[in-house]
Amino acid sequence: MKLDTLIERVELGNFGGWVKKIPYAGCEGLALKVRAADSLHAVEVQRNFTVMCKAEDRVPSDEELNTHLIAHALALDWNLTSADGEPLPCTPEEVGKLLTHPVVGRVFRDAFSYASLIVADRGAAELEADVKN
Secondary structure, eight states: OOHHHHHHHHHHHHHOEEEOOOOSTTOTTOOEEEOOTTSHHHHHHHHHHHHHHHHTTOOOOHHHHHHHHIIIIIEEEEOOBOTTSOBOOOOHHHHHHHHTOTTTHHHHHHHHHHHHHHHHHSOHHHHHHHHHO
16 A cells, blocks of 8 residues: 555545445435544544443443444534525534434434445545546
8 A cells, every 4th residue: 555545545534525425215415524433533532432421330322322423523514404405504413313313313324324434445536536426
């Protein structure tokens, strides 16, 4: 592996990249900007959340941990709009609402997980080409 490629992938994983092609039903046209799940920030958020839960003498469920990780570390931006066409802010609170929504929660969880893996695995130039297409 070339050093430049390694540097590019680590930077992309830490600072995020846009993923446009998400292969789940209902996700046509959805674009997500996410960090890689193994980014330094994601690892820190997961560690801090686990320590906080331990201090509260509880073990978070996999779903709770996953929701917290996506909402507070992975999700950076999206192209979602409200019913009236206004941009929907990509905040941890909004992301958390979508991830726990009874109808679309699973789809968004899978979409964010998929996008995070893609960002971890691909170079910035390839992701930019996807966004332009």
